[in-house]
Amino acid sequence: MTPIEETLLGTLTPSGTPITSKLDTTAWFDSTHVATERSPIDEFVDNLYGINRLYLQAESRGEYKPILGSLVYLGMVSAAESYFRCLLRRLILVDPVCNNNASSRSLTYGAAVHHEESLLPEALFEGVSMASTKNVASELKTLCGVTQMTKDGGVPSHLHLLFENFESICQIRHCGIHRFGKLGSQQALRLGIKAHSPLLEKPLKLSVAHLQDVAEALEALIRGVNSHCFADIIKRTHTAGPGGRDKVQMYTEAWQMDFAADRERFNLYYEIFAASDAPLKSEPIENVYSAFMAFVRQYDANSGLIRR
Amino acid sequence: MTEPELIIGAPLSTSEEEEVAQVYEQRADHLELNTFAQNTVLTNDTEEWIRALTGTGAKLLVGPRGCGKTHLMRFAFSECQDNVEHPLAIYTNLNRYYRLEPLLRKRPDAIPMFYTWVLSNIFVALHEALGAFATQQGVIIDRDSLLELNVGDVQDLIGTLEQSRRPLNNTEDELASRLTVDRIKAFFLRSADALSRRRVVLLLDDAALTLTPEYLSHFFDIFRALKAARIAPKASVYPGTTEYGPSFHAAHEADSIFVWKAVTDGNYLNFMADIGRKRCPDAADLPEETRTLLAYAAFGVPRSFMSLVQNYVKGRKSSSPATAQSLLNRVIEDFCSEKMREYLSLREKKPQLATIISVGAMCFNKIVSDLAEANQALADGTTRQIYVGIAAEGVDRKPYVERMLRLLEEVGMIYKFPSVSHGDREYVRYVPHLAALQNQRAFTRKGAFSPKLSVEILQRPDEKHAVRRSISTLLEAETIDGLGLDLPNCLNCHTKRVEGAKYCFQCGAKLTDESSYDRVMQSLLADVPGLTDWQREKLSQASSVPQTIGEFLALQDRGTTLRTIPRIGKIRAATVIGAVEAYLEEYLS
Numbered sequence: 001m002t003p004i005e006e007t008l009l010g011t012l013t014p015s016g017t018p019i020t021s022k023l024d025t026t027a028w029f030d031s032t033h034v035a036t037e038r039s040p041i042d043e044f045v046d047n048l049y050g051i052n053r054l055y056l057q058a059e060s061r062g063e064y065k066p067i068l069g070s071l072v073y074l075g076m077v078s079a080a081e082s083y084f085r086c087l088l089r090r091l092i093l094v095d096p097v098c099n100n101n102a103s104s105r106s107l108t109y110g111a112a113v114h115h116e117e118s119l120l121p122e123a124l125f126e127g128v129s130m131a132s133t134k135n136v137a138s139e140l141k142t143l144c145g146v147t148q149m150t151k152d153g154g155v156p157s158h159l160h161l162l163f164e165n166f167e168s169i170c171q172i173r174h175c176g177i178h179r180f181g182k183l184g185s186q187q188a189l190r191l192g193i194k195a196h197s198p199l200l201e202k203p204l205k206l207s208v209a210h211l212q213d214v215a216e217a218l219e220a221l222i223r224g225v226n227s228h229c230f231a232d233i234i235k236r237t238h239t240a241g242p243g244g245r246d247k248v249q250m251y252t253e254a255w256q257m258d259f260a261a262d263r264e265r266f267n268l269y270y271e272i273f274a275a276s277d278a279p280l281k282s283e284p285i286e287n288v289y290s291a292f293m294a295f296v297r298q299y300d301a302n303s304g305l306i307r308r
Numbered sequence: 309m310t311e312p313e314l315i316i317g318a319p320l321s322t323s324e325e326e327e328v329a330q331v332y333e334q335r336a337d338h339l340e341l342n343t344f345a346q347n348t349v350l351t352n353d354t355e356e357w358i359r360a361l362t363g364t365g366a367k368l369l370v371g372p373r374g375c376g377k378t379h380l381m382r383f384a385f386s387e388c389q390d391n392v393e394h395p396l397a398i399y400t401n402l403n404r405y406y407r408l409e410p411l412l413r414k415r416p417d418a419i420p421m422f423y424t425w426v427l428s429n430i431f432v433a434l435h436e437a438l439g440a441f442a443t444q445q446g447v448i449i450d451r452d453s454l455l456e457l458n459v460g461d462v463q464d465l466i467g468t469l470e471q472s473r474r475p476l477n478n479t480e481d482e483l484a485s486r487l488t489v490d491r492i493k494a495f496f497l498r499s500a501d502a503l504s505r506r507r508v509v510l511l512l513d514d515a516a517l518t519l520t521p522e523y524l525s526h527f528f529d530i531f532r533a534l535k536a537a538r539i540a541p542k543a544s545v546y547p548g549t550t551e552y553g554p555s556f557h558a559a560h561e562a563d564s565i566f567v568w569k570a571v572t573d574g575n576y577l578n579f580m581a582d583i584g585r586k587r588c589p590d591a592a593d594l595p596e597e598t599r600t601l602l603a604y605a606a607f608g609v610p611r612s613f614m615s616l617v618q619n620y621v622k623g624r625k626s627s628s629p630a631t632a633q634s635l636l637n638r639v640i641e642d643f644c645s646e647k648m649r650e651y652l653s654l655r656e657k658k659p660q661l662a663t664i665i666s667v668g669a670m671c672f673n674k675i676v677s678d679l680a681e682a683n684q685a686l687a688d689g690t691t692r693q694i695y696v697g698i699a700a701e702g703v704d705r706k707p708y709v710e711r712m713l714r715l716l717e718e719v720g721m722i723y724k725f726p727s728v729s730h731g732d733r734e735y736v737r738y739v740p741h742l743a744a745l746q747n748q749r750a751f752t753r754k755g756a757f758s759p760k761l762s763v764e765i766l767q768r769p770d771e772k773h774a775v776r777r778s779i780s781t782l783l784e785a786e787t788i789d790g791l792g793l794d795l796p797n798c799l800n801c802h803t804k805r806v807e808g809a810k811y812c813f814q815c816g817a818k819l820t821d822e823s824s825y826d827r828v829m830q831s832l833l834a835d836v837p838g839l840t841d842w843q844r845e846k847l848s849q850a851s852s853v854p855q856t857i858g859e860f861l862a863l864q865d866r867g868t869t870l871r872t873i874p875r876i877g878k879i880r881a882a883t884v885i886g887a888v889e890a891y892l893e894e895y896l897s
Contacts, residue, residue, distance in 0.1 A: 053815065056813035057813055060806075147478055148481060156475075157485040162417060212810040212811055224416040228475060277800075279818060280820060
């Protein structure tokens with residue numbers, strides 16, 4: 001074998017540039033970033049709308065290609081996943097019940113040593129994918145005790161359709177991540193094999209209209225889950241608080257029924273859940289607080305307790 | 309809907325109003341069930357329509373407002389109740405759907421809530437029907453155990469969805485999850501068996517859901533799913549509705565039964581005369597020619613006929629009666645303005661269609677004046693000319709023009725007929741509302757009006773060919789170019805939105821629509837139509853009375869609150885409440 005033949009056999013795929021150094025991944029992150037006080041839903045909306053601008057403007061310039069669509073798609077699901085992680089972390093830090101539920105979970109030693117305290121809960125979900133209805137429902141149930149969610153992936157019936165769409169979106173995400181968009185048999189089975197079998201090994205080809213549908217479905221899900229969790233948890237602070245009728249009392253602090261006195265505590269919850277940007281922003285804290293007080297009064301009236 | 313007599317002519321005293329209301333009941337949903345048989349006109353057509361309702365197979369009952377769809381359904385219900393050979397009939401009216409419109413703008417789970425609402429309404433209707441049929445047959449049925457769910461709870465669920473529009477709590481959610489199509493179907497069959505009826509017909513009235521197309525397609529999902537060997541769903545819809553959603557193909561899934569009597573039918577006058585005899589006895593006292601002209605002016609809609617007769621009779625009784633001729637003209641003219649007002653009011657309910665609706669009015673007026681002219685030229689001839697043929701090339705695949713014509717059809721301003729070919733061109737044929745043609749003196753000689761001649765012209769055979777027009781001869785080029793949806797700019801960055809877009813291309817934010825329902829609730833009480841100037845002034849100045857309609861409706865005792873205003877007593881308070889209710893009923897229907 002001549003040296004030329006040897007080179008030929010060993011270099012079937014010539015490479016243009018030699019790699020001279022080890023990649024410095026530390027330079028890839030924004031180290032100056034400070035965790036903001038924005039709510040998880042605000043962050044989600046920022047991320048989603050930022051992604052929307054990418055493909056919508058590409059389309060208005062006549063430059064949209066389905067390959068951009070596939071990348072954008074992954075970004076959208078990632079924004080949704082990130083919302084769930086952020087929500088769970090913030091709840092563990094603020095709500096005694098979530099905190100208590102989390103305390104029996106184990107954490108890697110590395111995370112415990114190196115993480116800042118405020119970000120530590122995020123490390124709890126590092127091995128968990130939030131791109132799945134079952135995992136989201138299960139975490140919301142076991143960590144946050146949100147009612148109508150179950151460990152095996154059950155969700156409140158009014159959110160059923162939204163989670164069903166989320167599950168389809170997540171299945172397709174698999175194809176996007178692992179198979180460059182081609183539909184695999186596992187995903188086809190989960191999406192409904194009858195309709196999807198002709199599409200096996202066919203690539204994703206998303207139009208701008210499809211992407212807007214996906215964005216809308218994810219936004220609807222996140223907004224729906226966000227409202228559901230807020231109402232559920234804030235009501236629980238009373239029904240499982242002093243004087244509440246829940247079987248187990250989980251909160252030691254009682255609401256004072258006075259906005260000035262309750263503001264600080266109420267705001268802890270409001271901040272986690274409220275959306276502050278137009279066009280779909282939450283009502284001001286005063287209004288939401290007074291609606292909560294109306295709930296408290298009605299609840300107490302049902303138990304014969306009269307409040308003024 | 310506001311009855312026209314509230315607007316036209318001299319005001320009646322309360323006792324007079326009641327008297328009139330007893331004789332004429334224009335809206336079938338206000339009629340007592342036991343008056344149906346004697347009030348219902350059973351011509352050959354109607355018998356066939358009733359058979360379609362009591363027979364097998366899914367059916368769509370198609371006709372504009374007031375043409376008797378509700379009446380037919382309720383008649384079919386009582387027919388079934390009376391005959392043990394007939395199926396079990398279940399009747400429900402979905403006209404309160406608009407109360408769920410705000411959900412579409414605010415809640416991502418609006419659609420599941422709508423499903424629950426529809427199935428809850430059907431369940432309550434089944435419960436009622438089962439009771440009524442069992443009583444009639446003398447059978448004792450324990451409805452609560454047969455139907456498993458508690459009807460009171462289901463009614464509360466409907467109330468929650470319509471009024472507070474909040475997410476369901478655990479108990480309600482549990483109940484909602486039990487209200488499935490399969491379970492409802494099982495209840496149907498169980499009930500039919502208990503009554504020894506072989507089949508079930510489900511009469512879903514006011515299912516056009518015209519202001520919330522988002523719900524319409526989902527409604528027809530349910531409709532399709534309810535269909536079974538022994539279960540035949542029937543829904544009443546407006547003409548012109550063509551989009552029933554991706555999974556419902558009207559031509560395959562159900563037969564359409566057109567229940568709008570065409571003025572071109574041979575037995576048109578007999579049909580209307582029957583209605584006159586059965587539902588407004590006063591029609592008999594009118595001179596025959598007047599009665600005939602009013603029957604044509606009603607354009608196949610029984611409710612319009614009753615209202616025209618009623619207004620004519622009222623005009624005759626008024627303190628300064630006009631001549632028969634001018635009275636007839638005035639009644640028809642008022643009727644036309646009312647009809648146009650009703651059509652134009654769609655702009656408030658569907659702001660994004662405002663331009664299309666306004667242009668539709670222009671197009672209609674042009675059709676009417678062109679046809680009026682064509683008829684005047686025929687006054688001494690032997691034919692009448694009521695058809696306009698619009699060149700299909702300017703209509704097909706022009707979504708806004710199609711939409712415009714469909715909206716006119718939906719409210720009953722124009723009646724669509726099969727297309728015809730003329731040379732190498734195809735024409736879509738329409739007959740515009742005859743009252744509008746009469747109002748333009750289409751069936752007279754210039755300068756002289758003779759009812760006799762009008763009747764004679766109207767009864768002549770049709771011209772061989774329609775008056776042929778193209779959209780570009782009916783409307784100015786600029787107007788056609790300007791046809792489009794009126795969409796608000798992005799609420800976030802105020803960029804003009806791209807049609808069909810869900811997100812703003814400039815800032816990426818969600819493009820949202822304001823809820824029309826919420827807007828009407830936030831509008832000022834003093835602006836409600838039908839209030840007097842004096843009432844408006846008092847209402848806008850009073851600090852004790854809420855300023856918006858929504859807040860006013862939320863009051864426990866509206867009368868007492870209104871009576872805090874000096875010089876407003878029981879009667880004036882009642883008229884204010886009546887005006888608000890009439891306005892809302894019309895707005896929300």
